Amino acid sequence: MATNATASARSHLDWLEDEAIYILREVAGQCSNPVLLFSGGKDSICLLRLAEKAFRPGRFPFPLLHIDTGHNYAEVTDFRDRRAAELGERLIVRSVEDSMKRGTVVLKTPTESRNKHQSVTLLEAIEEFGFDCCIGGARRDEEKARAKERIMSFRDEFGQWDPKNQRPELWDLYNARVFKGENIRAFPISNWTELDVWQYIEREGLALPSIYFAHTRPVVRRGGALVPVTPLTPPRDGDAVVDLSVRFRTVGDITCTAPVESDADTVAKIVAETAATTITERGATRLDDQTSEASMEQRKKEGYF
């Protein structure tokens, strides 16, 4: 248990939790107008629990923000709204479709993934509300380009991440100072792995959107990944549609999030499966990251989370 204070030996989850709470409180202490990015996904669900631990009995010293591509699973957006209401915290939703109407997002093709366009809408929201820090659930183990990410990562006024111009980060003395227009991306669960996240969800008994658990869904196999059959991702000519027991490991934009084959229908089974797993999270399930080995670095430079 997190609160088993009689045990002097702290488990790895205790340590990760202590660190994340510390980081959240540093954001609250140093930044004047932070926001927490909450998508309804498992990493940001952990962030909400950590924020409860960090700030209750008080209110969160920040609102929640979701950048909605308009292509999210209804189970996830419903969960998002329900969870924010349960917590009694303010949820702001800004949508990529509004950016498209404004003309700030222009799609090359109507069916193009809107995932990378979230950056534009996020930067617009940052400007609209004057946020000086965005708290996100990114982890260093997710992808190569993230292994060197700071806990508090500096972005210039264009939201750009410059890997050659990051502040040294020593001990736990985080420097979140910015000038007007610049901002910090803070990553309290930087040091967590996918397995840590699932173990924490289990320990804390956290609720999740249903699509994280095994369910039967029509899919096609394409390039080693499973593509769910949806109105946005219809089967192509020659595709064989099969019903498989699958679960999602990440729940981003429908057009670029693929499920994996699994019978794990409880958190305990997912923990066991994750412990034994042999494919990294993004490799298995993010169709966009495979475009090129360096695609994440490129998108981060453009202001992606």
Added chain:
Amino acid sequence: MSPAPEDRGLLRLTTCGSVDDGKSTLIGRLLFDTRSILVDTLSAIERTSQKRGLSAVDLSLLTDGLVAEREQGITIDVAYRYFSTGTRKFIIADAPGHEQYTRNMVTAASTADLAVILVDARKGVLPQTRRHSYIAKLMGIRHIVVAVNKMDLVAYDRAVFERITAEYRAFADAAGLRDVVFIPMSALDGDMVVDRGEAMPWYAGPTLLDVLHATPAMQGEAVDRPLRFPVQYVCRVHDAGLAENAVVDASRAGAGYRGFMGRVASGEVRPGDAVRVLPSGRETRVKSVELMGQALDRAVVQQSVTIVLDEEVDISRGDMIVRADGAPEATKQLDAMVCWLSETPLDRARKYVVRHTTRETKAAVASIEYRIDIHTAGETPATELRMNDIARVRFKLAQPVFADAYTACRATGAFIVIDESTNNTVGAGMVL
């Protein structure tokens, strides 16, 4: 869930060495042999290995990072890697070993409990070995593993290993490094990293993973020190609806609920403990130690909690709650070893900001005592401080800080120097 039979918590380590020492291969080997490399990552580096015309998979590619680095063929920044053995989680801070990147090694070492220093068996103890060892010592790393790598290239010769061990030991004793373990290994073939292998039956000591498993993490060591609790954030609740989450009934206390939020930097805290609040000097007792509405019977070092005090005391971020009979001295002067991190040299005419725990104050350099020659660990007179320099510096502070010696407690002995004109972190200090 079925908990692991024994959770040995988490150990943070750093690896020091250059590309030539096989450092990337060693990290790749640790990840690979603990099954922390996953199929898709492995197939990606297999493809790259083939593209580059290599016959075997090059494990060093696993730690190959950013495009910007690949273009230059160097590593420009500290990278963090993770692996777990099921009973313990490990975080590796991988620092590039090039001479000009002292600041990266200082950064990586600042959070490490243990340092792995690589030595090429063919080359023995080099100036860079001494440099890495000096920085590890400076940064307060208590456990050193000297990995004598590339034993496969010296025919696994025991005499080579013993010669390097003797040479390093003489130097380590002089440098005051006490807990040093020597391991002969071949990261390329995997001998003595995770598995023992067959090649060195003459070596009876532990493998690298054995040592990583057995080394105590820092939090164990700072428990015996008096309480230090830097306040990060103050929680005030007047709203009765939210206060139902509070351990202390907010409606009872006239002024509402007031919780002091932070992370225990050293020692421990229990309800009833006599504490002093700095800088006011007010003494009172701890009413409760809690987290998210749950009362705790104590909180230990590195634990994030909320403290509620018996009496109403005015406390804000940057204040420190300490044990009443073991308080640190408030000081407006810091004598410290400082590593300069910025490309812009230290300007003695300027004011900087010092951040110590959660407290910030304006600061100016009173004097630079000497600079360390990192190759010889010798002291040389200095009037300026450039990037990667390490020097003994005295700062004058506008407001007092409550510091301990860095060697006694890292969390309350460390500070950073911030340049207000850029907001950059430009220096790292260790209080003497």
